[in-house]
Amino acid sequence: MILVTPELRDQLRANHRARCEALRRGERAPDLMPVVRFFNPLGPATWLATELDEDGILFGLADLGFGCPELRSFALEELESIQLPFGLGIERDILFESEFPLSVYAEAASRAGSLVEGERNLHGDAPDADGSLR
Known part of the structure; x- marks a missing residue:
């Protein structure tokens, strides 16, 4: 699977x-919407990416499954x-559509x-104390 299509790369x-x-203008960095979501189909690792630099380095929220997701x-x-x-390899969630800025995902x-x-x-899909969905 191609992880980053030309359209995603452009975004x-x-x-x-x-x-x-x-x-550069001395302003605060914008709170960007994630563009793409990657995941390990055999494990808990998940990444949300908001940007890609010229060296191929992504920035976003990384969760390797150890209980401490971080912006990196x-x-x-x-x-x-x-x-x-x-x-298998890392997959791109082809159905992902960002609904919140990265800071909201990071806080949650x-x-x-x-x-x-x-x-x-x-x-709102978190189970209640009895295990049922809200």
Whole structure:
């Protein structure tokens, strides 16, 4: 699977330019909407990316499944090179549509200890104490 299509690359690069331009002007960096979501089909690792620089470094929210999702940079080449069992690799969530700025996803993930659980909480899909969905 192609992790970053030309259209996604254009959006990610535009976000990077917008952040750099804001910082150059002495303004606060914009709170960008994630453009793409990657995941490990065999494990808990999940990434939301908002931008891509000229060196192929993405920025966004990374959750490797250890209970401490964090805002950080990660290399597209590294994600593309991961080889999982059964010939699988990291996948792009083709249905992902960002509904919130990255800071909202980061806060929800931090509170839940997981990006996936944080997203469920944001969408009201978190189970109640009895295990039923709201």
